[in-house]
Amino acid sequence: MFEFKLSLEVLAQLLFQLGIAFILSLPIALNREMKKHGAGLRTFPLVSIASCAFMLIGTDIYHESDSEARIMYAIITGMGFVGGGAIFKSKDGVQGTATAASLWNTAAIGIAVAYGRYEIAIILSVVSFIILQFSDPFNVKDKL
Numbered sequence: 001m002f003e004f005k006l007s008l009e010v011l012a013q014l015l016f017q018l019g020i021a022f023i024l025s026l027p028i029a030l031n032r033e034m035k036k037h038g039a040g041l042r043t044f045p046l047v048s049i050a051s052c053a054f055m056l057i058g059t060d061i062y063h064e065s066d067s068e069a070r071i072m073y074a075i076i077t078g079m080g081f082v083g084g085g086a087i088f089k090s091k092d093g094v095q096g097t098a099t100a101a102s103l104w105n106t107a108a109i110g111i112a113v114a115y116g117r118y119e120i121a122i123i124l125s126v127v128s129f130i131i132l133q134f135s136d137p138f139n140v141k142d143k144l
């Protein structure tokens with residue numbers, strides 16, 4: 001028989017971690033949204049919290065040593081596939097590579113948060129935002 005168990009302490013911890021993953025994805029999402037570059041305020045937070053959730057579920061359910069690595073590998077591979085969909089090739093060149101890399105990076109933020117490696121997640125969020133926000137003047141393609 002199925003017994004419903006709910007621990008408020010566990011719920012609070014999970015909400016905290018998913019909330020951190022959400023918040024750390026926002027600078028990247030806002031940048032992409034404000035510059036109208038593909039994915040934005042809906043996509044990046046969803047990628048981050050979903051990656052975090054997959055890792056949290058995996059670490060709770062699977063207790064084999066390589067199971068967590070397999071889940072992480074699946075997230076990395078899956079985000080490569082999703083990112084590939086953000087890249088467009090035209091006669092003018094290739095577009096969407098920064099968005100694709102940002103999606104991949106946002107998944108890494110979620111994974112880092114799931115492991116409690118908040119330092120890594122914060123660094124990824126800040127560095128990504130700085131690169132996306134301030135690299136436009138150095139874009140050679142726009143100057144031609």
